[in-house]
Amino acid sequence: xxxxxxxxxxxxxxxxxxxxxxxxxxxxxxxxxxxxxxxxxxxxxxxxxxxxxxxxxxxxxxxxxxxxxxxxxxxxxxxxxxxxxxxxxxxxxxxxxxxxxxxxxxxxxxxxxxxxxxxxxxxxxxxxxxxxxxxxxxxxxxxxxxxxxxxxxxxxxxxxxxxxxxxxxxxxxxxxxxxxxxxxxxxxxxxxxxxxxxxxxxxxxxxxxxxxxxxxxxxxxxxxxxxxxxxxxxxxxxxxxxxxxxxxxxxxxxxxxxxxxxxxxxxxxxxxxxxxxxxxxxxxxxxxxxxxxxxxxxxxxxxxxxxxxxxxxxxxxxxxxxxxxxxxxxxxxxxxxxxxxxxxxxxxxxxxxxxxxxxxxxxxxxxxxxxxxxxxxxxxxxxx
Amino acid sequence: xxxxxxxxxxxxxxxxxxxxxxxxxxxxxxxxxxxxxxxxxxxxxxxxxxxxxxxxxxxxxxxxxxxxxxxxxxxxxxxxxxxxxxxxxxxxxxxxxxxxxxxxxxxxxxxxxxxxxxxxxxxxxxxxxxxxxxxxxxxxxxxxxxxxxxxxxxxxxxxxxxxxxxxxxxxxxxxxxxxxxxxxxxxxxxxxxxxxxxxxxxxxxxxxxxxxxxxxxxxxxxxxxxxxxxxxxxxxxxxxxxxxxxxxxxxxxxxxxxxxxxxxxxxxxxxxxxxxxxxxxxxxxxxxxxxxxxxxxxxxxxxxx
Numbered sequence: 001x002x003x004x005x006x007x008x009x010x011x012x013x014x015x016x017x018x019x020x021x022x023x024x025x026x027x028x029x030x031x032x033x034x035x036x037x038x039x040x041x042x043x044x045x046x047x048x049x050x051x052x053x054x055x056x057x058x059x060x061x062x063x064x065x066x067x068x069x070x071x072x073x074x075x076x077x078x079x080x081x082x083x084x085x086x087x088x089x090x091x092x093x094x095x096x097x098x099x100x101x102x103x104x105x106x107x108x109x110x111x112x113x114x115x116x117x118x119x120x121x122x123x124x125x126x127x128x129x130x131x132x133x134x135x136x137x138x139x140x141x142x143x144x145x146x147x148x149x150x151x152x153x154x155x156x157x158x159x160x161x162x163x164x165x166x167x168x169x170x171x172x173x174x175x176x177x178x179x180x181x182x183x184x185x186x187x188x189x190x191x192x193x194x195x196x197x198x199x200x201x202x203x204x205x206x207x208x209x210x211x212x213x214x215x216x217x218x219x220x221x222x223x224x225x226x227x228x229x230x231x232x233x234x235x236x237x238x239x240x241x242x243x244x245x246x247x248x249x250x251x252x253x254x255x256x257x258x259x260x261x262x263x264x265x266x267x268x269x270x271x272x273x274x275x276x277x278x279x280x281x282x283x284x285x286x287x288x289x290x291x292x293x294x295x296x297x298x299x300x301x302x303x304x305x306x307x308x309x310x311x312x313x314x315x316x317x318x319x320x321x322x323x324x325x326x327x328x329x330x331x332x333x334x335x336x337x338x339x340x341x342x343x344x345x346x347x348x349x350x351x352x353x354x355x356x357x358x359x360x361x362x363x364x365x366x367x368x369x370x371x372x373x374x375x376x377x378x379x380x381x382x383x384x
Numbered sequence: 385x386x387x388x389x390x391x392x393x394x395x396x397x398x399x400x401x402x403x404x405x406x407x408x409x410x411x412x413x414x415x416x417x418x419x420x421x422x423x424x425x426x427x428x429x430x431x432x433x434x435x436x437x438x439x440x441x442x443x444x445x446x447x448x449x450x451x452x453x454x455x456x457x458x459x460x461x462x463x464x465x466x467x468x469x470x471x472x473x474x475x476x477x478x479x480x481x482x483x484x485x486x487x488x489x490x491x492x493x494x495x496x497x498x499x500x501x502x503x504x505x506x507x508x509x510x511x512x513x514x515x516x517x518x519x520x521x522x523x524x525x526x527x528x529x530x531x532x533x534x535x536x537x538x539x540x541x542x543x544x545x546x547x548x549x550x551x552x553x554x555x556x557x558x559x560x561x562x563x564x565x566x567x568x569x570x571x572x573x574x575x576x577x578x579x580x581x582x583x584x585x586x587x588x589x590x591x592x593x594x595x596x597x598x599x600x601x602x603x604x605x606x607x608x609x610x611x612x613x614x615x616x617x618x619x620x621x622x623x624x625x626x627x628x629x630x631x632x633x634x635x636x637x638x639x640x641x642x643x644x645x646x647x648x649x650x651x652x653x654x655x656x657x658x659x660x661x662x663x664x665x666x667x668x669x670x671x672x673x674x675x676x677x678x679x680x681x682x683x684x685x686x687x688x689x
């Protein structure tokens with residue numbers, strides 16, 4: 001169990017036609033001893049490649065990987081003392097659960113058969129698969145296979161766990177229960193863990209910290225709430241959170257933001273923050289938009305309800321501006337309202353966009369110029 | 385389209401499932417069965433007839449009376465071929481097993497182990513598949529006149545009842561192994577490319593070396609493909625006559641394989657003893673049949689993948 005450091009990790013693939021593709025571009029992350037770090041990003045962002053470099057399955061183009069006080073950049077996968085859980089589980093189909101779990105100990109340690117037996121029993125107990133030890137993978141359900149894959153990693157008692165989308169082959173119910181269980185196990189074992197997922201819900205709920213990756217570049221590292229409330233840039237703002245943050249492209253005109261349909265006055269403080277930019281992107285989380293009866297101030301806008309998606313506890317209300325009603329595919333934005341409130345499609349409503357909840361991003365660089373105002377979250381600068 | 389099939393099934397049930405298409409289909413199938421089975425049936429009934437019955441009756445009719453029926457052909461053929469069958473087994477089994485193993489090793493190295501220049505080497509293997517037997521006959525006899533296995537293995541002849549002519553069988557085995565490796569490699573490779581890469585990676589992370597991964601993961605999972613390759617190779621090697629003719633040359637040699645013995649069986653100045661030849665052919669074909677039966681299940685599984 002040690003600290004894992006990625007230092008300016010870069011991976012360049014050379015295509016068949018000789019052109020270079022930068023999959024991972026100078027990623028530096030320090031993962032504390034025992035920390036659960038979730039690497040999240042859209043598919044193709046380089047998160048799996050990063051993980052595979054740490055595992056030793058992919059060579060490193062430049063940069064360093066350090067585990068504790070040793071540099072493992074050029075070490076073989078066999079020698080790194082790292083265990084990985086794969087998306088496909090990658091169980092050995094001809095071996096029983098017990099043999100699957102013993103394999104790593106037999107290959108990487110010189111433990112006696114009895115010791116291995118005990119270790120496997122213990123891990124199986126922890127995962128609730130003790131009854132399945134003599135079955136082969138084909139006789140197990142997806143969830144059980146997933147536990148075996150996890151067990152195979154746990155028995156090794158490695159310095160680092162790597163998990164590559166381990167829950168994405170499970171059905172929704174099982175996924176959410178495994179999510180909790182994984183967290184519990186990780187906490188019990190207190191093993192440094194790097195977890196890759198494209199699912200922002202998993203990232204939000206599981207990680208001690210989240211590292212958001214896009215296009216091979218690290219966008220932000222922070223606690224889930226930091227990333228949610230203080231996105232470092234527009235990408236993080238849009239990626240974290242479901243439904244996504246609403247974005248409006250605006251032009252800065254003195255102390256107000258203007259677009260074709262919106263005219264958004266800014267307080268002096270906010271105007272200062274955007275003073276350096278001509279064009280900004282205004283971001284607002286769906287739950288921060290309030291639907292009111294009549295305009296209370298000049299941050300309220302007349303809209304028409306396009307679609308309502310009821311979800312029981314809350315409704316996602318897709319709104320469009322009045323003049324778009326006749327358009328085929330109107331540009332809508334989303335507000336989340338209480339499930340009890342009655343809003344019907346076609347109904348004209350007023351959307352209130354409170355200035356406190358507004359994020360502003362530079363339209364060119366995407367960098368956050370101003371994040372929403374929060375009382376309870378520590379006032380920290382967005383970390384990149 | 386679907387309505388068409390609906391009316392078709394309706395019609396079928398009304399006419400007991402028979403229509404023009406089905407009748408034609410079954411007729412053709414029946415003829416094909418006849419076409420394929422007639423030679424075997426003729427061979428079988430001929431092998432069970434006395435020499436006079438063979439000349440006096442139609443070849444495809446079974447022996448109709450006790451006077452026509454005889455098992456003597458089998459007894460004679462067995463006596464004549466027993467040594468050949470033994471010799472053939474002596475080189476065919478090791479050659480089959482070794483070429484399958486080497487093919488599996490090579491395919492593993494070319495598929496599941498990552499290193500540079502795999503493709504050019506694979507191309508060499510594939511090219512090896514297409515070298516015709518005839519092209520290597522002269523080089524082959526030259527080679528074995530240079531490498532003298534009879535002298536090299538003199539201790540074997542000293543320690544066992546085998547005569548030095550059996551060196552020919554070593555040559556045959558070596559030849560068949562060399563000739564079999566390319567096709568075995570290609571067959572195993574097609575199987576290994578379907579194996580989960582993540583599983584190999586999991587094994588690497590579990591600390592297993594390249595050799596250990598082969599022994600503990602790849603080899604046990606190769607059983608279906610081994611069945612296919614063993615059956616294929618054994619049949620090829622067992623049935624080969626060309627290499628045997630070139631290397632052993634004569635059925636008078638004590639080390640002559642069964643194919644060589646079979647070629648001369650029942651042939652004399654008086655003409656051919658068809659009954660005997662047929663019986664001999666069935667005896668010679670028996671081992672390959674047994675191999676099919678032994679590995680049948682795995683074979684089906686391996687062919688399916």
